[in-house]
Amino acid sequence: MAFSGADGLLYHEIDLATGSSEDFIYHGRSKLADIQGSSTTWYHSDPAGSPLAATNQSGTLLWRTHYRPYGEKLVGATTENTQWFTGKPHEDRIGLSDYGARWYDPVLGRFMAIDPVDWMGRNTIHSFNRYGYANSNPLKFIDPDGKVPALAIVFGGKLLEQIAIWGGRSALVAIGAMLAEEIQSDADAEKNVDTLGPGDYADASIPARGPERDFTKEERDKINEIGGKTGCHTCGEKKSGTKSGNFVPDHQPVSALNPAGKPQSLYPHCIQCSRIQGGQVRSQKAKNTKLGEHSTSKETGSEGRAGTNAKAK
């Protein structure tokens, strides 16, 4: 008798003939361990949740296996484990895997029955194929329950999974935006852009009325116009990256580093550079605190650069 969760994973199994039972422990969608009485088997899985190897309590390798893209197991492992490609229970006797709603043939790469979920306007091409598996892209997608494909991505050591594209496209978009942002901020961190002062792409600016961020529509329009022409003043990006589509009006010199209240100008900033600036302002302020009064020369440095804002381009 088997007990599965709503996530389609097998959690507990009882052998009714012998009365012995087994618990299955997961990390995300990947099986981490089988616990049977006092003995534990550890599993080592790929991002899609397919076990590649198992070790025992003393760390000895028990078996190792690998798969073709659609899940055909290439080397026999053990009969002890029954969950294989993407962690689904596989019945050796019939050569099929149990995906919950449907049986799947990893040799054919096709389900054995039509999708119980109807054709979906949001997945026009792939949901026409009523037997298809994981949008015909088994390296990128998994199918947690035999109904709807989901993404399996490893990023930054985290397993981001269970994002049903067609069930929760907004979640996918959010994840995508998060990844893009992480990649972008990593890239920018490597470039070591300096946001404390008008950047390499700074062209026109408008005077700031003060350090407040209470921008008028006219000010926003003007900043967007400059941003549309010459891009983010730090990185040159022509897309603001903000939800509203507005460039962030960036005070230069940066308000937090302008204690004397010197006149400031507004330049268009993209969302990434604006975030990077947050960190750079914090670290600069920390440095200033350490160095004491003399560090104000750094601020006048950026002020000096602000003075050259009418760069020829």
Ligand SMILES: [Zn+2]
């Ligand atoms: Zn930028």
